[in-house]
Amino acid sequence: MNVTTKYDRPNSYIGSSVPRPNAARLLQGRGRYVDDKILPRMLHAAFLRSPHAHARITRIDTEAARALPGVVAVYDGAEIARHVTPWQGVLTHLAGMRSPDQPALAIDVARWQGEPVVMVVAQSRAIAEDALALIEVEYDPLPAVTDMEAALTEDAPRIHPEIDSNLCWQRDIDAGDVEAAFDDPANTVVERRFTFGRHTGVTLEPRVCIGDYDPSEDRLTMHYSGQAPHMMQSVLSRHLGVPEARVRVIAEDVGGSFGIKIHTYGDEIATMAAAKLLKRPVKFAADRLESFMTDIHARDHRVTARAAIDAEGRLQAVEIDDITGIGPYSVYPRSSGIEGNQVINLIGAPYELPAYRARLRVAFQNKVPMCQYRAVGHPIAMAVMEGIMDDLAAASGRDPVELRRINLRADDSYPSASPQGMKFADLSHQACLDKLLDMMDYERLKADQDRLRAQGVYRGIGFVNMVEVTNPSPMFYGVGGAPIAAQDGATARLDASGAVHVANSITEQGQGSESILAQITADVMGVDLADVHVTTGDTATVPYGGGTWASRGAGIGGEAMLRAATALKDQVLEVAAAILQGRPEALDIRAGNIVDRDSGQIRMGLADLGRTVYYRGNELPDGVAPELIATRHFKVSDYPFVFTNGIMASHVEVDAETGIVTLLDHWVVEDVGTILNEKLVDEQIRGGVVQGIGGALYEECVYSEDGQLQNATMADYLVPMAGEMPDIRIAHVSTPTRTSELGAKGAGEAGTAGAPGAVMNAVNDALRPLGARLSQMPMTPERVLKSLRQGG
Amino acid sequence: MSATLPITLTVNGESVSADVAPRVPLVDFLRETLGLTGTHLGCAHGVCGACTVRVDGAAVRGCLMLAVQADGATVETVEGVSDSGEIADLQDAFHRHNALQCGFCTAGMLMTAAELLDAGGPPPERAEIREHISGNYCRCTGYQSIVDAVEEVAQARAADKGGQA
Ligand code: FES
Ligand code: FES
Numbered sequence: 001m002n003v004t005t006k007y008d009r010p011n012s013y014i015g016s017s018v019p020r021p022n023a024a025r026l027l028q029g030r031g032r033y034v035d036d037k038i039l040p041r042m043l044h045a046a047f048l049r050s051p052h053a054h055a056r057i058t059r060i061d062t063e064a065a066r067a068l069p070g071v072v073a074v075y076d077g078a079e080i081a082r083h084v085t086p087w088q089g090v091l092t093h094l095a096g097m098r099s100p101d102q103p104a105l106a107i108d109v110a111r112w113q114g115e116p117v118v119m120v121v122a123q124s125r126a127i128a129e130d131a132l133a134l135i136e137v138e139y140d141p142l143p144a145v146t147d148m149e150a151a152l153t154e155d156a157p158r159i160h161p162e163i164d165s166n167l168c169w170q171r172d173i174d175a176g177d178v179e180a181a182f183d184d185p186a187n188t189v190v191e192r193r194f195t196f197g198r199h200t201g202v203t204l205e206p207r208v209c210i211g212d213y214d215p216s217e218d219r220l221t222m223h224y225s226g227q228a229p230h231m232m233q234s235v236l237s238r239h240l241g242v243p244e245a246r247v248r249v250i251a252e253d254v255g256g257s258f259g260i261k262i263h264t265y266g267d268e269i270a271t272m273a274a275a276k277l278l279k280r281p282v283k284f285a286a287d288r289l290e291s292f293m294t295d296i297h298a299r300d301h302r303v304t305a306r307a308a309i310d311a312e313g314r315l316q317a318v319e320i321d322d323i324t325g326i327g328p329y330s331v332y333p334r335s336s337g338i339e340g341n342q343v344i345n346l347i348g349a350p351y352e353l354p355a356y357r358a359r360l361r362v363a364f365q366n367k368v369p370m371c372q373y374r375a376v377g378h379p380i381a382m383a384v385m386e387g388i389m390d391d392l393a394a395a396s397g398r399d400p401v402e403l404r405r406i407n408l409r410a411d412d413s414y415p416s417a418s419p420q421g422m423k424f425a426d427l428s429h430q431a432c433l434d435k436l437l438d439m440m441d442y443e444r445l446k447a448d449q450d451r452l453r454a455q456g457v458y459r460g461i462g463f464v465n466m467v468e469v470t471n472p473s474p475m476f477y478g479v480g481g482a483p484i485a486a487q488d489g490a491t492a493r494l495d496a497s498g499a500v501h502v503a504n505s506i507t508e509q510g511q512g513s514e515s516i517l518a519q520i521t522a523d524v525m526g527v528d529l530a531d532v533h534v535t536t537g538d539t540a541t542v543p544y545g546g547g548t549w550a551s552r553g554a555g556i557g558g559e560a561m562l563r564a565a566t567a568l569k570d571q572v573l574e575v576a577a578a579i580l581q582g583r584p585e586a587l588d589i590r591a592g593n594i595v596d597r598d599s600g601q602i603r604m605g606l607a608d609l610g611r612t613v614y615y616r617g618n619e620l621p622d623g624v625a626p627e628l629i630a631t632r633h634f635k636v637s638d639y640p641f642v643f644t645n646g647i648m649a650s651h652v653e654v655d656a657e658t659g660i661v662t663l664l665d666h667w668v669v670e671d672v673g674t675i676l677n678e679k680l681v682d683e684q685i686r687g688g689v690v691q692g693i694g695g696a697l698y699e700e701c702v703y704s705e706d707g708q709l710q711n712a713t714m715a716d717y718l719v720p721m722a723g724e725m726p727d728i729r730i731a732h733v734s735t736p737t738r739t740s741e742l743g744a745k746g747a748g749e750a751g752t753a754g755a756p757g758a759v760m761n762a763v764n765d766a767l768r769p770l771g772a773r774l775s776q777m778p779m780t781p782e783r784v785l786k787s788l789r790q791g792g
Numbered sequence: 793m794s795a796t797l798p799i800t801l802t803v804n805g806e807s808v809s810a811d812v813a814p815r816v817p818l819v820d821f822l823r824e825t826l827g828l829t830g831t832h833l834g835c836a837h838g839v840c841g842a843c844t845v846r847v848d849g850a851a852v853r854g855c856l857m858l859a860v861q862a863d864g865a866t867v868e869t870v871e872g873v874s875d876s877g878e879i880a881d882l883q884d885a886f887h888r889h890n891a892l893q894c895g896f897c898t899a900g901m902l903m904t905a906a907e908l909l910d911a912g913g914p915p916p917e918r919a920e921i922r923e924h925i926s927g928n929y930c931r932c933t934g935y936q937s938i939v940d941a942v943e944e945v946a947q948a949r950a951a952d953k954g955g956q957a
Binding site: 019020023024026027028029030031033035036038126201202203204205206253254255256257258287288509510511512679680683686687688689690691713714715719720721722723725727728751 | 823
């Protein structure tokens with residue numbers, strides 16, 4: 001796959017699939033994950049958690065636990081609350097959203113099974129767990145509100161007595177004449193109800209943190225497994241009363257995050273509080289049961305969708321009703337409203353759509369809190385719209401591809417906007433569709449499908465056209481009052497040996513952030529990749545910025561890096577010109593040497609320049625006072641987000657006897673703008689697709705009616721394993737974004753955004769001759785069989 | 793805390809003696825007592841494979857075996873097989889294929905893949921590789937790049953052998 005960009009030239013690192021320099025450590029077992037760190041005098045925390053989904057806490061007796069040798073401290077919710085202020089997960093720009101104060105540990109009432117109630121700090125995790133067994137807590141169970149629709153009925157028990165219903169937030173959109181489209185008898189109208197289960201991230205490394213407090217300087221350090229160190233710094237400062245500048249958050253290696261580790265968790269905040277109170281390091285490492293019962297869950301939607309096309313197949317209107325259940329609190333500080341907001345914002349985005357109406361209701365319930373996880377809202381939006389497109393195609397007797405082609409936004413139609421007000425630019429839906437059909441050989445596949453059906457083999461093909469929100473501007477969180485930066489900063493400096501050191505506020509969880517920063521720097525600076533040294537993930541040493549989320553690392557952190565490296569290069573050339581008595585414009589840096597721009601003749605090495613500046617400054621001409629360090633920041637302006645687009649197809653076989661879905665092929669064409677490292681982009685897409693397949697076929701947090709999580713182990717909660725996954729073929733179209741010089745858009749979430757809908761459409765395509773249809777994820781064998789019995 | 797038991801074992805070629813509590817899993821002993829943190833803990837229930845190490849030549853789950861059960865055994869971890877160069881070709885292939893992202897599953901994947909590569913016989917097909925690593929979770933890669941890397945090494949090693957024969 002070759003995509004030509006303006007960065008294609010000999011020895012260019014931008015666009016080159018170099019292996020990640022920082023992966024060598026991880027391959028040799030030399031990673032530095034938080035749980036690998038053992039600090040002097042470190043203690044270990046463990047938490048007693050509510051066994052009930054909703055219960056009044058009537059008595060807590062910790063005496064026996066305190067008496068156990070090796071136990072250093074025991075705290076309940078009230079005690080922790082004396083040192084930690086509560087938080088509220090609301091964003092002011094999501095008008096009308098409400099969520100009550102959330103304490104670090106439950107006080108008086110526990111509101112989900114797994115909510116922390118008592119914390120034990122001991123000399124070892126084993127002792128702390130022994131102590132938990134000695135604590136007596138009496139509960140008076142309250143009625144659990146679990147079903148999101150029941151939660152919003154008049155007579156539903158209230159989860160928070162201080163607010164008048166279990167509604168966290170509602171948003172309505174009404175644009176264009178929806179009624180007229182549905183009333184017109186010439187139009188084809190379809191309607192369908194979808195259910196999307198709850199699932200969760202299952203990062204292979206569970207959440208883990210260490211708090212380390214130095215009372216002599218009032219400094220708190222958090223060793224953090226997460227994506228947004230500066231956000232965490234601000235959260236800790238606000239709620240623990242340590243000046244922000246005295247809070248340091250360090251994120252070294254992170255064993256997977258996917259949005260799970262970017263939120264405020266009571267157990268982690270309590271761990272920081274304990275470190276401060278005890279003036280000793282305290283570690284908390286969640287075990288797998290705790291991960292399932294406390295890591296944020298995701299999705300959990302019921303959506304009713306209606307759509308109309310005219311006789312020519314052109315979309316006339318879409319109407320959506322989405323209800324989503326978010327657990328007992330909106331999660332701080334990103335809120336649990338963004339997921340549903342994205343669903344209603346993004347439905348129909350790939351298509352020309354004249355009229356749109358939507359209602360979103362976000363309901364409190366007594367389950368694990370729900371919040372942003374990889375591809376936030378996108379999988380729902382894409383699966384709903386693309387499911388409806390297939391229904392419209394079937395109802396109007398059109399091929400699914402033909403109907404999509406009629407409606408796709410034209411590649412020459414940008415900038416443009418959707419009825420929801422989303423602004424689009426630099427997209428390539430049509431080019432992506434053409435490329436996909438070519439790659440998958442659609443016509444042959446359809447012929448095979450017909451032939452096999454005659455033999456009782458049911459194969460299906462499913463498509464998803466998609467957009468993805470990437471590179472968000474301050475309009476995403478900052479505008480709503482959250483301490484979350486939309487800009488990122490980059491510093492580049494030259495050392496005395498001629499090597500380049502860079503620091504950037506984006507973080508690395510394995511996606512290759514540090515690699516692309518090194519590539520951009522090496523490319524701009526004209527040095528070998530091995531001569532660029534990257535630091536990320538430490539608030540004490542990197543410039544201020546947002547971190548890694550919403551597919552923003554390459555596009556925003558990368559652009560800041562490009563600008564910082566460019567500024568450093570200018571500084572270097574200026575000094576070189578002074579030393580060489582020439583003009584900076586006549587010089588360049590190539591392969592680590594200052595050269596004459598035109599002839600390429602080497603004038604001096606960067607190491608010479610570094611040594612001259614730092615050791616023998618006396619040799620510099622008068623008045624030359626070099627700065628060989630530059631910092632630049634970047635945020636996206638003019639557009640609230642930078643959309644990417646792409647298309648996927650899934651090819652499956654459904655066994656009508658067992659209900660088992662076998663994945664045969666999966667194809668993706670994606671436009672991420674300028675490609676910095678194609679290998680890394682492809683692997684982001686592949687990993688994302690497989691996570692999306694997880695939600696489509698296997699993953700579900702199963703609850704009993706009284707709010708007990710039934711499958712909180714890895715043996716019971718199924719995720720995709722190697723044996724079941726197909727090879728995934730990927731191709732690219734490259735339309736750089738106009739919002740930056742680099743032109744890079746995000747790539748981290750597209751796979752997860754599109755895959756569930758593609759697989760669902762493929763399954764339904766396979767089931768169609770059997771008269772069945774499935775509208776619920778995950779599509780377990782049981783549900784497939786049920787749909788066959790019921791005929792859809 | 794319960795009483796401890798003395799154990800002696802060979803870890804990455806070095807003899808180690810220690811007193812350990814009977815309930816300590818091998819993976820905790822390696823990580824916390826010996827500081828061999830390259831082996832990870834993902835579930836502690838024998839499901840995810842992140843803790844896979846080699847004990848007396850076989851790939852085992854370090855969370856299911858107790859340290860006291862390893863008394864007298866020879867244990868190899870990712871640090872050992874890295875330093876000896878034994879799996880350098882596999883590591884190199886993982887690197888080039890980007891068969892790791894966060895790296896948390898990687899030690900277990902490498903130990904599991906090395907077992908397949910050492911099994912002898914003709915180089916395994918992709919489906920066989922997928923099957924063999926199906927007890928190892930990877931939440932980041934989607935597995936394809938891991939299969940690519942293992943397949944490449946299997947074929948390269950077979951070609952090498954063929955060349956020597
Ligand atoms: S930690 Fe041993 S198998 Fe998961
Ligand atoms: S690389 Fe992250 S779990 Fe495999």
